[in-house]
Amino acid sequence: MAATLSQQLTALRRTRVWRSVFRGGNGTSNLDRALAVQQNLFLHLSSVKVRKRSLAFRVTWFLGTLCMGALMILVATGIPLMLYYHPSVPQAYADMKDLQSVVSAGVFLRNLHRWSAHAMVLLVFAHMFKVFYRGAYRPPREFNWVVGVILLIVTLLLSYTGYLLPWDQLAFWAITVGSNLLSSVPVIGPKVRFLMLGGNTVNANALLRFYVLHCVILPLTAATFVAVHFWRIRKDGGIYPGKDHKHA
Amino acid sequence: MPDPNMPDSNDFIAGMNSDSRKSPVRVAFVTRRTSAQVKARDDGGTVMVFPEALFRGAVAIELLLLVLVVFSLFWDAPLEELANPLLTPNPAKAPWYFLGLQELLHYFPPVVAGVLIPGLVVTALIAIPYFQINIEGEGLWSRNRTLRLRMVRITLVLFILFLASFHVWVALAPTLLMVGLMLYSATERHDAGRFHRWLASKPLSFWIMSWFLLSSAVLTLIGTFFRGPGWSFVMPWSGQI
Numbered sequence: 001m002a003a004t005l006s007q008q009l010t011a012l013r014r015t016r017v018w019r020s021v022f023r024g025g026n027g028t029s030n031l032d033r034a035l036a037v038q039q040n041l042f043l044h045l046s047s048v049k050v051r052k053r054s055l056a057f058r059v060t061w062f063l064g065t066l067c068m069g070a071l072m073i074l075v076a077t078g079i080p081l082m083l084y085y086h087p088s089v090p091q092a093y094a095d096m097k098d099l100q101s102v103v104s105a106g107v108f109l110r111n112l113h114r115w116s117a118h119a120m121v122l123l124v125f126a127h128m129f130k131v132f133y134r135g136a137y138r139p140p141r142e143f144n145w146v147v148g149v150i151l152l153i154v155t156l157l158l159s160y161t162g163y164l165l166p167w168d169q170l171a172f173w174a175i176t177v178g179s180n181l182l183s184s185v186p187v188i189g190p191k192v193r194f195l196m197l198g199g200n201t202v203n204a205n206a207l208l209r210f211y212v213l214h215c216v217i218l219p220l221t222a223a224t225f226v227a228v229h230f231w232r233i234r235k236d237g238g239i240y241p242g243k244d245h246k247h248a
Numbered sequence: 249m250p251d252p253n254m255p256d257s258n259d260f261i262a263g264m265n266s267d268s269r270k271s272p273v274r275v276a277f278v279t280r281r282t283s284a285q286v287k288a289r290d291d292g293g294t295v296m297v298f299p300e301a302l303f304r305g306a307v308a309i310e311l312l313l314l315v316l317v318v319f320s321l322f323w324d325a326p327l328e329e330l331a332n333p334l335l336t337p338n339p340a341k342a343p344w345y346f347l348g349l350q351e352l353l354h355y356f357p358p359v360v361a362g363v364l365i366p367g368l369v370v371t372a373l374i375a376i377p378y379f380q381i382n383i384e385g386e387g388l389w390s391r392n393r394t395l396r397l398r399m400v401r402i403t404l405v406l407f408i409l410f411l412a413s414f415h416v417w418v419a420l421a422p423t424l425l426m427v428g429l430m431l432y433s434a435t436e437r438h439d440a441g442r443f444h445r446w447l448a449s450k451p452l453s454f455w456i457m458s459w460f461l462l463s464s465a466v467l468t469l470i471g472t473f474f475r476g477p478g479w480s481f482v483m484p485w486s487g488q489i
């Protein structure tokens with residue numbers, strides 16, 4: 001008789017190799033399930049248990065989770081895009097054209113990356129307002145709110161630096177308009193703008209700087225603060241489930 | 249001498265070999281000295297993060313992926329001509345999430361629209377959880393009603409005059425809507441419906457945040473869909489945005 005999928009899975013999880021990779025938690029008891037989270041570098045940012053009430057859709061609308069989802073899609077599509085992209089003028093634009101005509105599914109890859117980026121900005125704003133309206137920013141979660149504000153700024157910068165990379169008219173002038181605003185900052189504005197663009201106008205240096213920011217510095221910053229954000233959710237007592245009307 | 253109340257040998261084993269699938273329940277040992285007061289606290293209970301929460305999260309992310317994949321199959325990302333520093337498009341627009349600011353640039357000097365306002369917004373966001381008034385979150389009119397009403401009225405009149413003097417008519421509309429709701433929530437009525445009671449229970453931070461949300465949405469929409477050459481007001485279907 002053929003073993004069912006779940007039996008095969010169980011057998012797999014009993015093998016020595018599996019058990020050497022995942023430190024414990026290969027049964028279905030609560031202890032095993034707790035260990036599956038607590039003994040895993042990534043999952044242990046989260047608590048082992050969560051209040052049933054805070055999992056209800058109405059509490060978070062899963063918006064924080066969806067921000068994370070958008071970020072994951074962006075990393076997964078961004079890395080293959082990097083394989084086809086040169087951050088130089090005018091090659092960057094030629095690479096966009098190649099994505100459209102030479103690379104298999106190149107258009108789809110670029111579409112998914114771009115629409116996910118827009119979605120992420122929207123989702124992060126939505127998550128912020130949702131957290132505000134359910135009062136989840138109040139102590140002891142006040143610092144996680146501040147971490148959130150940092151994540152909002154990093155998200156906007158990620159989107160903004162990515163905007164330049166296609167090196168078409170839309171990209172060039174959007175960044176020109178945006179960076180001109182910086183010049184109006186008293187005293188340091190023009191200097192910061194010069195540092196950001198590597199010159200007085202949006203040029204090849206600016207493209208290279210935006211590329212490094214977009215593909216290395218900002219993603220690492222985002223990953224770091226997302227880790228802090230998730231870890232603080234656990235440390236601050238888990239997702240705020242809203243006022244407890246029964247025991248107020 | 250051994251305690252007569254304690255069993256003389258262990259009749260239980262504690263170890264790391266639990267087969268339990270239930271969440272443990274808090275047990276109170278009531279000794280003779282404490283009065284027996286057990287308070288049952290039903291907060292809905294907990295579930296294991298693995299698999300319950302993680303799988304829900306995975307489903308949410310899969311749905312998002314599905315929507316984005318379908319979207320990407322049918323709508324292509326824009327790609328215009330090669331960047332040309334000598335050929336300025338009219339209008340030249342920033343990415344959509346900055347168009348609210350670009351719209352403000354139309355009314356205020358660059359230092360105000362580009363520095364002061366975004367700086368204030370970020371500072372205000374960070375400050376929210378550090379103000380006691382936002383933490384208590386009691387209804388704006390629940391105390392000192394007359395005094396607060398007078399202060400709110402004066403502030404609003406001054407603010408509206410400020411907007412009008414810079415001809416920021418587009419921000420005036422959402423502001424007036426919020427002002428209307430705010431003053432309506434301050435009216436005292438004995439036949440108050442649910443909506444009125446809900447509004448009246450809202451603290452000051454609710455009003456400020458909602459005003460911010462509404463006006464930035466309106467400004468962004470106008471900047472995105474209603475601004476054409478020379479930042480003139482056009483209709484979205486005019487083909488000039």
Ligand code: HEM
Nearest residue numbers: 060064065067068128136144145148149151152238239240
């Ligand atoms: C990359 C961006 C972000 C990601 C991936 C993210 C992710 C999450 C997740 C998964 C949660 C769990 C509960 C929920 O879904 O609401 C959460 C909670 C929270 N987020 Fe974010 N977030 C981000 C940005 C922000 C921003 C912009 C803010 C506010 C300015 C913020 C403030 C908070 C706070 C205060 C909590 C705790 C709420 C509670 O305990 O109920 N986050 N975040």
